[in-house]
Amino acid sequence: QVRLMESGGGSVQSGGSLRLSCVVSGYRHRSYCMGWFRQSPGKEREGVATIDDDGNLSYADSVKGRFSISRDKAKNTLDLEMNSLKPEDTAMYYCAATRGGDWYPQDCEGLNDVMMDYWGEGTSVTISS
Numbered sequence: 001q002v003r004l005m006e007s008g009g010g011s012v013q014s015g016g017s018l019r020l021s022c023v024v025s026g027y028r029h030r031s032y033c034m035g036w037f038r039q040s041p042g043k044e045r046e047g048v049a050t051i052d053d054d055g056n057l058s059y060a061d062s063v064k065g066r067f068s069i070s071r072d073k074a075k076n077t078l079d080l081e082m083n084s085l086k087p088e089d090t091a092m093y094y095c096a097a098t099r100g101g102d103w104y105p106q107d108c109e110g111l112n113d114v115m116m117d118y119w120g121e122g123t124s125v126t127i128s129s
Contacts, residue, residue: 009123022095033108038091047111
């Protein structure tokens with residue numbers, strides 16, 4: 001059974017940093033797209049960053065240069081390093097993954113959440129000004 005569990009959320013001041021981590025257990029697919037998504041109250045869920053099994057990285061324009069996604073296969077984690085945080089980064093952050101090869105590279109690059117099959121329960125990030 002595949003399970004994703006996020007950690008690392010919290011409350012920091014604007015300009016601060018946080019590192020989110022997602023433990024991915026029971027995942028056996030060699031071909032994958034994994035990513036981080038976020039949702040603020042009253043807003044739709046949006047893609048933050050994705051990584052595929054070829055190591056291709058994609059970021060939302062709003063986080064480019066500030067966030068960095070990485071996958072540690074040995075530790076079975078998906079991490080998101082977040083720097084220069086802004087109040088508008090406040091949201092619930094979710095990690096997600098596709099089921100095997102049932103995805104398209106352009107969707108992974110496009111931070112498409114519809115193709116994600118596995119989701120964590122989320123970790124809350126609050127940035128104060």
